[in-house]
Amino acid sequence: DIVMTQTPLSLSVTPGQPASISCKSSQSLLYSDGRTYLHWYLQKPGQSPQLLIYEVSSRFSGVPDRFSGSGSGTDFTLKISRVEAEDVGIYYCMQGLAVRTFGQGTKVEIK
Amino acid sequence: EVQLVESGGDLVQPGGSLKLSCEASGFIFSSFWMAWVRQAPGRGLECVALISSDGSDKYYVDSMKGRFTISRDNAKNSLYLQMNSLKAEDTAVYYCARDLRWGMFDFWGQGTPVTVSS
Numbered sequence: 001d002i003v004m005t006q007t008p009l010s011l012s013v014t015p016g017q018p019a020s021i022s023c024k025s026s027q028s029l030l031y032s033d034g035r036t037y038l039h040w041y042l043q044k045p046g047q048s049p050q051l052l053i054y055e056v057s058s059r060f061s062g063v064p065d066r067f068s069g070s071g072s073g074t075d076f077t078l079k080i081s082r083v084e085a086e087d088v089g090i091y092y093c094m095q096g097l098a099v100r101t102f103g104q105g106t107k108v109e110i111k
Numbered sequence: 112e113v114q115l116v117e118s119g120g121d122l123v124q125p126g127g128s129l130k131l132s133c134e135a136s137g138f139i140f141s142s143f144w145m146a147w148v149r150q151a152p153g154r155g156l157e158c159v160a161l162i163s164s165d166g167s168d169k170y171y172v173d174s175m176k177g178r179f180t181i182s183r184d185n186a187k188n189s190l191y192l193q194m195n196s197l198k199a200e201d202t203a204v205y206y207c208a209r210d211l212r213w214g215m216f217d218f219w220g221q222g223t224p225v226t227v228s229s
Binding site for chain 1: 146148155156157158161170171172173206210212213214215216217219220221222
């Protein structure tokens, strides 16, 4: 199975400040079709996870533009340009190439 | 409106079996891959199993191969997870999710809790 490693595992952010989460995969997520199957999810407290970013950098329907994703191959980053109170929760990266595997999760809280 | 409703979670003894169900509505169920994802208490997400739209392809995380079986009935718009030889470490909330493509889980159910304990 492909191993996904996230850093940091927790983040405390002042509202309005940026935040960044790193995700590394144990092998390249670039597929032969030219697409890279790395996605980001957010699980808010007490809720089911929700898709935020798909294929590295595309925002899912309804996701605010303060969220952005970047990266290639095995190294990826999720950025929140200005953290808001509603952004608290646990963020997971996930690879979609083989049996889907998630990173350990990064807990984001507000200072 | 897309809806996924899981059921079947329960308290079961170690070594026991349980079958989870997920009833789908609001979309053409037979056109989508589906997945079971679990979350142990205080832990992260783990994709347990994945099944193709017609049920012909199935994938499992290594630790569950041989114990868990994913299946579907497209006529009933339902997804299933048969869990055998359950262990304490299988205790988790089990979610079903629609796999739009290549791991894009765009809709999730609310989850059903499974507790394995004597």
